[in-house]
Amino acid sequence: MVYVDEIDVDQEGIAEMTLDENSIAQVARPGTSLRQATAKKHEGPSPAVRPVTQSGRPLTGFVRPGTQSGRPGTMEQAIRTPRTAHTARPITSASGRYIRLGTASMLTNPDGPFINLSRLNLSKYAHSPNLAKTLFEYIFHHENDVKNALELAALATENAQFKDWWWKVQLGKCYYRLGLFREAENQFKSALAHQDMVDTFLYLGKVYARMDQPLTALSMYKQGLDRFPKEVTLLCAVARIHEEMNNLTSATEYYKELLKQDNTHVEAIACIGSNHFYTDQPEIALRFYRRLLQMGVYNCELFNNLGLCCFYAQQYDMILTSFERALSLAENDEEVAEVWYNLGHVAVGIGDLNLAYQCFKLTLANNNDHAEAYNNLAVLEMRKNHVEQARALLQTSAALAPHMYEPHFNFACLSDKIGDLQSSYVAAQKSEAAFPDHVETQQLLEKLRQHFAMI
């Protein structure tokens, strides 16, 4: 039987995110919410250096549920599949993720189900603690019947005179599954009063993250770290929260702390590596990625990153072999497209614009939604003075990825150059929304406003 790790992050579905009523403030103060809009200050590298995801959060070094798109502001944004994620988001987590856990129950046994839940006298079983625990796990994980599980847990905790922390944690898990976060919080807290457990701290942190209270979650994890110093899972959770709040410098610190305890933690190595790469230290990033390779991670993405690091660290002999390996390891078209996209950058770097053009074309052949490739193709067309093609490509790119500032800004510049100030203004405003601190956008907007204000 596969035991599902309940603690690990689960992805919020569209319904949870857009119809969420658990967060306290709709317009949270800056730095207190995971749901921030794109309009905020960036800690660490700016979006001009480090690419961003749909929600305006810098790309992370490790794909895990929730890192790709964050919390969308609108329904439209929620439905759109982020390019770098492989699957669309589940409609709700109740149907999307947990239905798989219940599939075992859907197989019809010839002699009827193993345990017929509806005919079970739960109060009888609640009186024998050992059996009850096993029965609870069966109902919760195998049958995926949260309501009955909750009933059993409630009876059992009553039977244990509310003194058994284990039952309280299980109650909390049931409440969490049902979306009753406040009740879950109470149960977990009361469980912590009886017994300090790493699990319980992690569950509590998860509850707070769902209620969009990252700072409370952080303080909870800190408490946990006081009781269990240097606990790896807690450190990892803290780092993730920092990363989601765009605080990459502290996230990296926690990841480093984590690596001191567990020097084979893939997520930490990958995140630190990507952070070094985007802060002008490709040589150090290369060492982290090489460590991953030594540990036996052997996939397309890793070789892709190795190739890029080699290029920016001028290890010219390794670039093409890395990318070749990446191409041969690619499992689907999206990965092939990413490799060709990066090869395009290498081609730009050695000044071979024809090769770059072909690389970006190949990217689009493999993945037709690759907004960055459209943008870069447009730039190449602009260099050849093909204004119309460039305009069309930029428009496609902007429609595919409204969260990127580059296509908007390029479009604004292009329109400004040919004198179409209205389009330029509209595009520049979009660029400003995506990246408020971009100086060149500000300068362009200022110039356009002067034009408009002049009578």
Add this chain to the structure above:
Amino acid sequence: MAEDAVAAVPTEPTTLRKPRIKKAPDLPILERRNWLIHLHYVRKDYEACKALIKEQLQATEGVCEYAVYVQALILRLEGKIQESLELFQTCAILNPTSPDNLKQVARSLFLLGKHRAAVEVYNEAARLNNKDWEICHNLGVCYLYLKDLSKSKEQLNLALQLHRQELSTMTLGKIHLMEGDTEGAIQTYLQALQLSPESTELLTTLGLVYLQNGLFQKAFEYLGNALTYDPSNYKGILAAGCMMQSHGDYDVALSKYRVAASSVPESSPLWNNIGMCFYGKKKYVAAISCLKRALYLSPFDWRVLYNLGLVHLSMQQYASAFHFLSAAISLHHGNATLYMLLAVALTYLEDTENAKSSYQQAASLDQCVNMMLLSIIYYLYLT
């Protein structure tokens, strides 16, 4: 309300008894609320202004010229030029004798990038009022976009004769520069400077023109002036820093760049200059780091690639230098020094054959200046 009705009933018979002479109907004046609209507009209270205009247009069935005019201005400020153009056209129909309305129509056309149509409308406006410098200036700008430089200059000069102002001189200076007439440009800018001696934009532009002509003393004077008025002027800092750098004042230049880097962190030329400052101070690793950031920000800039090649040559990393230099050459042909550096890199990589052809290429591009240097290097390494 009820009281009014009660009171009205007994008065009715009296009016019947004494029929007065009918007064002329008290027609509201169309313009009576223009002052209020204007007040809201100049206070930038656009929401209130729009509400008022809506009311006014409903009351007058859309024939109040001023209300339409201000509405169009607000729409233009919001960036909705097409709608604004339609409203200005309505204004021009309501009052066809006003050159202002025509000017606004033309301006909207100009903002939409329809320069030829704009020129026609401006000409029409000029027929109504031929003493207006704005019309002449805008005609000049339109001709500039239509690449008709001589006509543009003519109109701008006319505008300057009618009214001396900074705007036309700036454009005129730009045209002079486009034609390669730096002397004329300098004269024009100097004239403009007399009108507005504290304009940082003018001062920096003038400084840059002097810098390009090699008149360092004067360039420094004007750039320094610009920086005293606005110490965080990005262009001025960059130019001034560049001059300090060429005199070897690396620390001063770096302190200037620090100011600019905080306000414009994503500027490739700035990082390039910072990198070259470090290079001058013999801090090669820092130089490479800065230059690489510059390259990351603008991958098509051959100057950054050139500098990277240079730094790597002095770091004795000839293979890297070769890659940067060859990239620079494929982005920008026809610079003799690039070929020369490439040849040096190739010589160190012991590829004499290609080094030789690279030297030859360099020599064929630049006959006089580097000839001496070239031949010396050539002989030194081949013998």
